[in-house]
Amino acid sequence: MTDETDTQKSHGRLSIRASLKPRDLMEEKPRLKGAWEARIVTLFPEAFPGTLGLSLMGKALEMGLWRLETHDLRQFGEGRHRNVDDTPAGGGAGMVLRADVVDRALHAAMQDAPDDRARWPVVYLSPRGRPFDQATARRFAACDGLTLLCGRFEGVDQRVLDHWGIEEVSLGDFVMTGGEIAAQAMIDAAVRLRPGVLGNQASTEEESFSDGLLEHPQYTRPALWEGREIPAVLQSGNHGEIARWRRAEAERITAERRPDLIEKLRKGQG
Numbered sequence: 279m280t281d282e283t284d285t286q287k288s289h290g291r292l293s294i295r296a297s298l299k300p301r302d303l304m305e306e307k308p309r310l311k312g313a314w315e316a317r318i319v320t321l322f323p324e325a326f327p328g329t330l331g332l333s334l335m336g337k338a339l340e341m342g343l344w345r346l347e348t349h350d351l352r353q354f355g356e357g358r359h360r361n362v363d364d365t366p367a368g369g370g371a372g373m374v375l376r377a378d379v380v381d382r383a384l385h386a387a388m389q390d391a392p393d394d395r396a397r398w399p400v401v402y403l404s405p406r407g408r409p410f411d412q413a414t415a416r417r418f419a420a421c422d423g424l425t426l427l428c429g430r431f432e433g434v435d436q437r438v439l440d441h442w443g444i445e446e447v448s449l450g451d452f453v454m455t456g457g458e459i460a461a462q463a464m465i466d467a468a469v470r471l472r473p474g475v476l477g478n479q480a481s482t483e484e485e486s487f488s489d490g491l492l493e494h495p496q497y498t499r500p501a502l503w504e505g506r507e508i509p510a511v512l513q514s515g516n517h518g519e520i521a522r523w524r525r526a527e528a529e530r531i532t533a534e535r536r537p538d539l540i541e542k543l544r545k546g547q548g
């Protein structure tokens with residue numbers, strides 16, 4: 279990819295072919311009005327759609343329920359070698375993505391997007407960011423779309439983050455080599471909350487975090503496996519009893535594994 283027209287790849291459209299492979303979703307496509315969009319600035323556009331092209335997410339992408347666009351940071355690089363990074367000011371190990379290069383890529387990625395960050399957040403995936411959670415997934419899903427900046431090396435020059443009013447969001451308290459996996463995780467969590475993406479809407483209403491608790495255990499056939507039985511209550515047909523058992527199990531598991539969530543519920547923040 280050498281010219282400017284190759285810097286943007288779109289994924290997803292309205293017409294559906296049964297044999298579509300994830301990479302087939304990467305043809306140039308028009309921006310569809312009303313479809314939720316994710317625009318990614320990355321040094322590795324080939325990482326997309328990745329898992330986002332599979333199963334229900336991939337189907338929804340094909341159907342035009344959402345749209346995915348990558349912007350290749352390298353194409354906005356400096357000079358003949360399209361340099362995107364430089365050594366950290368003040369010294370230290372590694373390299374930092376340049377503010378001017380990231381700025382050019384963001385201008386391309388934000389074309390026609392609303393300036394209102396409440397409608398269209400601009401997110402830098404960063405271990406330093408606020409932890410991603412289900413409330414953030416809901417907020418992202420309720421927007422028109424979002425732009426995600428995937429870092430590499432030691433990260434991004436602070437000035438471009440400040441200049442664009444970028445929100446830093448972390449996938450968790452660990453450090454990966456790049457933001458691409460975090461971007462895919464966050465997009466997946468948001469898009470599955472969009473209308474029509476999951477067949478059964480109830481499945482997002484009863485799962486972990488929907489009511490501030492972790493989910494109860496799930497079972498399916500066979501009724502007896504390796505000497506282990508499905509709890510009798512789940513086979514009783516008594517829906518009231520089943521609901522009570524599930525709630526009690528959800529509370530037990532949450533208290534055991536995530537006392538912080540129970541505390542949040544107590545304070546009315548869950």
Ligand SMILES: C[S@@+](CC[C@H](N)C(=O)[O-])C[C@H]1O[C@@H](n2cnc3c(N)ncnc32)[C@H](O)[C@@H]1O
Binds near residue numbers: 430447450457458460
């Ligand atoms: C090696 S990391 C940079 C880490 C940075 N020097 C620090 O200490 O905070 C390179 C890139 O991976 C991405 N990344 C790594 N861990 C992440 C996490 N937990 N959540 C989101 N993005 C992450 C970010 O985009 C980051 O710029």
